[in-house]
Amino acid sequence: MAPSDSHTSTKALHADDYLNLVTDVAPPIHLSTTFRFPKEPENLLPSQDPVDEFDGKNYVYSREFAPNATRFEAVLSSLLKGHAVSYSTGLAALHASLVLLNPRRVSVGEGYHGSHEVISVVSRLSGLEKLPLDCSAESLGAGDVIVLETPVNPLGTAFSIKEYAEKAHSRGAYLVVDSTFAPPSLQDPFAWGADIVMHSGSKYFGGHSDLLCGVLAVQRKDWQKKLFEDRLALGNVMGNMESWLGLRSLRTLDIRVQRASESSGKLVAWLHEALKSSTEDTSTDKGLVRTVLKGIHHASLQNEPWLREQMPNGFGPVFSIVLQSEEYAKVLPSKLALFQHATSLGGVESLIEWRALSDGRVDRKLLRLSVGLENWEDLKNDLLRGFKALVEGMQG
Numbered sequence: 001m002a003p004s005d006s007h008t009s010t011k012a013l014h015a016d017d018y019l020n021l022v023t024d025v026a027p028p029i030h031l032s033t034t035f036r037f038p039k040e041p042e043n044l045l046p047s048q049d050p051v052d053e054f055d056g057k058n059y060v061y062s063r064e065f066a067p068n069a070t071r072f073e074a075v076l077s078s079l080l081k082g083h084a085v086s087y088s089t090g091l092a093a094l095h096a097s098l099v100l101l102n103p104r105r106v107s108v109g110e111g112y113h114g115s116h117e118v119i120s121v122v123s124r125l126s127g128l129e130k131l132p133l134d135c136s137a138e139s140l141g142a143g144d145v146i147v148l149e150t151p152v153n154p155l156g157t158a159f160s161i162k163e164y165a166e167k168a169h170s171r172g173a174y175l176v177v178d179s180t181f182a183p184p185s186l187q188d189p190f191a192w193g194a195d196i197v198m199h200s201g202s203k204y205f206g207g208h209s210d211l212l213c214g215v216l217a218v219q220r221k222d223w224q225k226k227l228f229e230d231r232l233a234l235g236n237v238m239g240n241m242e243s244w245l246g247l248r249s250l251r252t253l254d255i256r257v258q259r260a261s262e263s264s265g266k267l268v269a270w271l272h273e274a275l276k277s278s279t280e281d282t283s284t285d286k287g288l289v290r291t292v293l294k295g296i297h298h299a300s301l302q303n304e305p306w307l308r309e310q311m312p313n314g315f316g317p318v319f320s321i322v323l324q325s326e327e328y329a330k331v332l333p334s335k336l337a338l339f340q341h342a343t344s345l346g347g348v349e350s351l352i353e354w355r356a357l358s359d360g361r362v363d364r365k366l367l368r369l370s371v372g373l374e375n376w377e378d379l380k381n382d383l384l385r386g387f388k389a390l391v392e393g394m395q396g
């Protein structure tokens, strides 16, 4: 078992040691949906409270608890500093948080478009009212919810968690933080007052673009119990293969996120510096950037004291650029060799996306970049070659 003062990278490897029931060093893959009851008739006890009765070993049926997912959740609980519950997808996790809290009003920013789809389904069922993120505190009441996404999709810019926690709590409302863009060890929303921390685990927790998953973490044990009970009832559990892949991926979470965030910071700083220069000479790198780019967004460019405290170890691997024209934005992805043109983020492969393809609300000149684990200078050269091809293509 990892000593309690262990660092994130150590916990990621040892927080589930107590659930290792075999001598294998690598976790076995458990695929069974159903598990044998005890052999001794005197040990057969009709279930009263499946969640309370679960001890990490007495599995019954995998919609309730399953070995791979339990180990995955044990590591996540340690990393997120709360009780973690896993779901089939990030949106299933967001839905579960709204089912748990059942607010009358939800205040939410632009952010990820799918989160609005979840809210509109819940609104259809319960009459839930949607308010903007900047609504007045007075428009919220006890039991209402603020959903704060930070850093926010697709820009990669950040909001103060503390400010929104205070706003929610001043009215007896709750703060749910979608921290997908800043997994541990970039950001700890509980430290700034979050009541529920949500992640799309399809991104950094999975980390290899090959599994869907969502996670909620809560500090109240009674909330975790309710979340497990609701999950058993609604059936939105992860698959056994996915949770095994997720556990394997968490082992390297810290090192992946640190490296990708560092590389992203370097790329953003380089582009930002070039944007500030005055040369328009496209035979120079700076002139090329200036000719193609109009703007860049990332938390690393926000000069606010609270942000250095909220994100002390880096500002996340996702940033976005605004090009000089819609045509440039549409064409650039096809000119790149390393950045692949695809939606989603958080994998080891760097991705770029003309965001208009997925989200009709955003600027059609905007491209979202998710930096992966390629060498950052290779990524820089990939962008430069792409910019060059754009300029040449448009002249010809």
Ligand SMILES: *Cc1c(COP(=O)(O)O)cnc(C)c1O
Pocket: 089, 090, 091, 092, 112, 114, 115, 149, 153, 178, 180, 181, 200, 201, 202, 203, 212, 213, 214
């Ligand atoms: C991807 C994403 C989601 C949705 O997650 P799924 O796993 O695709 O359901 C929610 N919030 C943010 C910020 C995301 O990036």
